[in-house]
Amino acid sequence: TPRLYQVYCPIFFHFSPIRVAEKPFKVQSNRIQLRLAPLHTLSWQATLGAFGLALPISLLFYMEQNIASAVVNSPSNKLRKGPANHWDLFVVSSINVVLSAFCLPWVHAALPHSPLHVKALADIEERVDIGQHIKQIIVRVRETRLTVIVSHVLIGFSLFMIPVPLKYIPPAVLNGLFVYMAVTAAYDNQLLERVLLFFTEQSAYPPSHYLRRVPQRKVHLFTITQLIQLGLLCGIGFAPSPYVELAFPLLLVLQIVIR
Secondary structure: OOOEOOOOOOOOOOOOOOOOOOOOOOOOHHHOOOOOOOHHHOOHHHHHHHHHHHHHHHHHHHHHHHHHHHHHOOHHHOOOOOOOHHHHHHHHHHHHHHHHHOOOOOOOOOOOHHHHHHHHOEEEEEEEOOOOOEEEEEEEEOOOOHHHHHHHHHHHHHHHHOOOOHHHOOHHHHHHHHHHHHHHHOOOOHHHHHHHHHHEOHHHOOOOHHHHHOOHHHHHHHHHHHHHHHHHHHHHHOOOOHHHHOOHHHHHHHHHHHO
8 A cells, every 4th residue: 555654753842032012002193294305415335335235135025026936927817807917016116115215124025924815805615636646626706905904904903902812812823823833834735745756656656647747857956946046045045144135136036057
C-alpha cells in the first residue's frame, strides 16, 4: 500500500512586543495642520539621494500591488466584475503622491487582507477530486464595497479602545492570529505541495497536472531553486540592518530573471 512520509520540524516564532502608551487617545483640533512638505529646503544632493531611496520602495509598491491584484482576481475566485489592474495602480499612485506631499502615510493593497476579504464574502463548497483529496472551491462571491468601508471604519474606532480594553488583550492572542493567517495561507500552495513530494513515494503523488507532464527530477530541481530564492528573500527581509532591507525589492525583481 502506498504510504506518505512526512517530516515535522519544530518551528519557533519570535515576535517583538509593541509597547503602547497607556494614555487615552485624544485629538487636539487646534494642532491639526495640513502643510506641504518643505521640499524646497532640500539640496540637490539630498534630492538625488531621495530618488535612490524611492526606487526600491516604488518597486516594492508595484510588486505588492500587482501580487495582491493577481491573487484577488484569480480565476478560482470566480469574480464577475472584471479586473482593473492598471487603473488600480494609477489610483493608488495618485493618492500616494498627494499623501507624500503632506508627509502622510501611504496606502496600497495589502496581503493577506485582500484575498481573505474575498474569501469571507464567498460561498465555498468542499469537493473530492480524483485523488480523493478534499478541496474547497468558491462557488460565488458577493462583490460589494460596503464591507470594505465598514471594516475600515471599525479599524478607526479601535483607536478609542486605547488603553482600555486593548491593554487587557495578551500579545499571545495577536501572535496566534498571525500564525493562523500564515498557516491558512499555505493551503493549496504549490511550493508546499512540491516540498512534500520529497518525502512522498512516487506512487502516492497527487494527480497534479504538472506531475503528469514534467519529469520528477526537474520538479525537484525547480523546488530546490525556489527554496534557495525564498531563503535569500527571508534573509534580507528579516535582516537587522535597515540598509540591507532596502535591497529586498531589487532582489525580488531579480527573481523574475532567475525564473
